Amino acid sequence: MRISVSSDMDEPVARSLVAALRERGHEVRTHGALRPGDDPQWAVCSEAAAREVADGTADxxxxxxxxxxGASIAANKVPGVRAALCTDAYTADGARRWNDANVLALSLRLTSQPLLTEILDAWFAGEPSADAEDRQNVDRVRLLDHGKTRM
Ligand SMILES: O=C[C@H](O)[C@H](O)[C@H](O)COP(=O)(O)O
Structure with a gap:
């Protein structure tokens, strides 16, 4: 997949994330503190990465x-984006399964190296649920992208 990655800090876990994604065969595009000369503010770089998902430049x-x-809030302001702040593998699995989340938000503070691996394993193994109620919930959220609240 084409995956956009942003971080407001050049932390070891952010670098590990980029390396892990590349090792898994993904095409990675970096933003913020991970790209020299880029604006590292979380509101800016998170939006930039999320916008690439919304416009189809990234998967x-x-x-x-x-x-x-902050990263999850900024990403979720971009129409078409469903960002999930995941602090464990169960949450990452649920975010893909029940929320059809297309942006993973991570805490640089909380995400240890082993936890990063567990979260990525769960995120990429997770498939959106085909359950009608689950799909309806995601469709309702999609309507919010267009300022509507009713199906
Ligand atoms: O939600 C905001 C983020 O956690 C930032 O990474 C946090 O505000 C730290 O940013 P700074 O070091 O620039 O204050």
């Missing part, structure tokens, strides 16, 4: 900041 994105909160 998915991983957005990082110290807590993961």
């Amino acid at each position: 998915q994105a991983v957005v990082c900041c110290w807590t993961g909160t």
Whole structure:
């Protein structure tokens, strides 16, 4: 997959993330502190990575900041993006399965190397649920992208 990665800090875990994605065979495009000369502010680089998912330049994105909160908030402001802040593998699996999340948000503070591996394993193994209720929920969220609240 084509995966956009952003981080507001040049932390070891962010570099490990990029390396791990490449090792898994993904094509990675970096933003923020991971790209020399790029704006490292979380509101800017998270949006840039998320926008590539929305416009189809990337299949998915991983957005990082110290807590993961700002990165997830900024990414979720981009229509078409469903960003999930995941602090464990179960949450990452659920984000793909129930929420059809297309952007993974990570905390640079909390995500240890082993946890990163577990989260990525779960994220990439997870498939969106075919359950009608699950699909309906995702469709409702998609409507919000267009300012609508009713199916
Ligand atoms: O949600 C915000 C992020 O956790 C930032 O990474 C955090 O605000 C730290 O940024 P700074 O070191 O620039 O204050």
